[in-house]
Amino acid sequence: MSKPVAIVTRKWPKACEDRLKELFDVTLNETDTPFTSEELKNAFQNCDVLMPTVTDKINAEVLSVENRKANMIGNFGVGFNHIDIEKAKELGITVSNTPSVLTDCTADIAMSLILMVARRVGEGERELRADKWTGWRPTHLLGTKVTGKKLGIIGFGRIGQAVAKRAHHGFNMEILFWDPFDIPENVTKNLNAQKLSTIEDICRESDFVSVNCPATKETFHLMNEEKFNLMKSSAFIINTARGDIIDEKALVTALKTKEIAGAGLDVFETEPNLPSELKTLENVVSFPHLGSASTETRIAMGNTAIDNSLAFFANEELPNKVV
């Protein structure tokens, strides 16, 4: 039997590319150059499964390309806001994602941001690298203590809960959260986590606000001028979810006017471009979308995308079907 034809839009870890070569008639992206919209359309016309990532804008126009052959999108990533899911559903295209396998690493990066921004780690390292460190002194680079502070989590799904677990059990932080869904009592009990009724309450009460919800129409610019005004001037905003959940213009203003104390960001509205202030302000720590960037996790993500696609061609239930 002939193998399904697969097109992979970015370079994947070698172990996954080797597995792809075994199981599919696959075209890999050796140069790792992101696909243009025309290249994406062309790919849809020439494969059975497209394996894209967050850098591919798979909008209605791309999905509606004439003579489309692919009926399966095996996304490499948990977030799928770069794919027009409604259109895919309407056209009968199956979409899968890679949840669970990146939960721990993304939560680790959220904790890194919390610690780095509160304890001024980036500033300290920059000082040292610039050979400007003059030695220990009682008032040098004083930051904010993390242990025991209140962490407000917006979006208490897998990743939000994993952040809470680290923060509560590791740093004795008090966990507040907001989520539109009911969270099982055993989960909240174990984390001693308290659900607040509004996001505004989270902003008012927290020392750290961590964004862990998906990017949807409803969460677009959820953190805006009004919410930053509600936050304490000593509080920090952390984002490891998606950039457009935060209104970056309003964030830059809040940071410059010291409406809030700082920001730890792993994601941005129009990656890889970000406002220059988010690269230069001392009270900001910015990472280049590193949430899932460990070898173990990226291999697990590739294997999950492969497993979902194999299930599709075997007419089996997909482990991680989005639509």
Ligand code: DGY
């Ligand atoms: C994810 O899996 O959603 C990561 O942010 C990369 O897309």
